[in-house]
Amino acid sequence: MGLPAIGSYPMPDRTAIPRSHVSWRIDPARAALLVHDMQNHFVRAFPAGRAPVVELVDNIAALRELADTLDMPVVFSAEPAGQPPAQRGLVGDMWGPGIGDEPDAAAIVAPLTPRPGEHLLANVRHNAFLRSHLGRLLRSQNRDQLIICGVHAHLGVLLTAADAFMNDIQPFVVADAVADFSAEEHTLALRWAARTGVVCTTDGLLRALLLHRERRNA
Template identity: 80%
Template sequence: MCVPAVRPYPMPAAAALPRSRAPWSIDPARAALLIQDMQNHFVGAFPAGRSPVVELVGNVTALREGAGRLGIPVVFGAEPAGQPPGQRGLLGDLWGPGIGDEPDAAAIVAPLTPRPGEHLLTHVRPNAFLRSHLGRLLRSEGRDQLIVCGVYAHLGVLLTAADALMNDIQPFVVADAVADVSTEEHALALRWAARSGVVCTTGGLLEALLPSREPESA
């Protein structure tokens, strides 16, 4: 994929998020977390140490830690390196050959390196359900809610969330744990996601997932 360099832009504030059409509430017993394409090849296009990548990595990390505490399955979606033209298909006409064979280009960024017990799912299309076993994995885990974060919001994140809906899996797109090539594309993706699922923030989702601490006894 010919990855464009991304100029800094601020993550959207909670007050600016579109209203979600779906009435669903997140349930840790039903949810899985999909971390989409957080690979060096893609994340490296964002300006290091600036918004939105600082918040992106921090918030995805927070979601991953929260999921681990609750036993929520964590799935990393990743594009493979060195795809031959026959596998790349029409995507090559739009975005080039994809991830090359450079060392570590396809690796998940270091702060999010997959751990034992987490799933690393290879997908050859931006939609993580297409030509992958994501749907089968979710069914085997008894999960019908999918928390989606990562990059790019208007492409892989949005297509995956839309296909979740088509498969009767409730999608939750985390607005400040996704990023895009520009603030305009980011906002566009959230508007579309709000029509077919729940758009939320990292803080709001974790507050709903993690039980409040019991007051300490005197």
């Protein structure tokens, strides 16, 4: 099985955001931004030039720009191309061989190309913490909050958020900066994410980060 055909669907707005069970507040001095699997292979499965992919890329770009401005670590996870079956393991049974050797299939989409000083981690499982040094990277920079965006909401985003929570890292899932196979799976992922962290919108998170900086500098 490979990626399913993905149809256009509208990004959720703030009225569709599930209530989180915690009242954590984002702090740019504690937070890092994770851009999960925003590779051509995955993004091209969405209808080009339509929702949700247009908002997905634009909102992640806005989060990334502010993160850079606030000196927050920016981390990209990316599935390696051409993984042998032994490395794919059970993921191969479920999703097939993964990214092949097609030109630029494994690259991060052009509007989000990693910059010098940003981090690019190989991601061999949906959970970006598993078999990577993401946890060590966050600890080394004294970061215990993780803003998560990218694809796919009910797989990598949700599993990464749950693992962050289990390791005492506060996850913030950005509802309109993630996307999924369908609106139904997107909504389901947000409901579950609200049980392990904060679900927010891009605009709300950007305002909260800027407000925290203003208060700190006052």
